[in-house]
Amino acid sequence: MPTASPTPIPSPAPTSTPKPEQTLPLAPDFELMDATSGNLIRLSDYRGKVVLLDFFATWCGACKLTINNDLVQLYEQYGDQVIFLSIDVKEPDITPKDLQTFAEEHEMGWPVLMGSASTVDRSYNIWILPTICIIDEDGAIRYFHLGTPGIEILKSEIDSLSY
DSSP, rough: OOOOOOOOOOOOOOOOOOOOOOOOBBOOEEEBBBBTTTOEEEGGGTTSEEEEEEEEOOHHHHHHHHHHIIIIHHHHHHHEEEEEEEESSOOTTOOHHHHHHHHTTTTOOOEOOOOTTTSHHHHOOOOOOOOOOEEOTBBBBEEEESOOOOHHHOOOHHHOOOO
């Protein structure tokens, strides 16, 4: 008795058009002075690289803990792959010398930017310190943390973006 060959089942026609990929917000550009070198730093100069922004103030206890417990270690591990920028905000009377001293005391080997006299905190809607923002190679904000996320979360996020 001959066996019947299976008849292929046609694929159903799509009932809706596929949704476009979600567009991530681009990080607002800024140009700020690095208190440790005196150089002007422009975020857009780092397009093509992963960037970690740390918004902090020298009077902020949680900011100091994040720098000491998380960012210094992350910088040692990822500093050759990721651009680290700390941006001082909410301190209108801070001087470059104050920030140089703070950076030395906390072993910050990356640029520490003078952001208090700018609008960078408003551009990023900074209202809690610290705030950590991780920007992908295309300049899109991929991760945004109000407060201290912890080193393991930051490592995981950096790893997801670093190739």
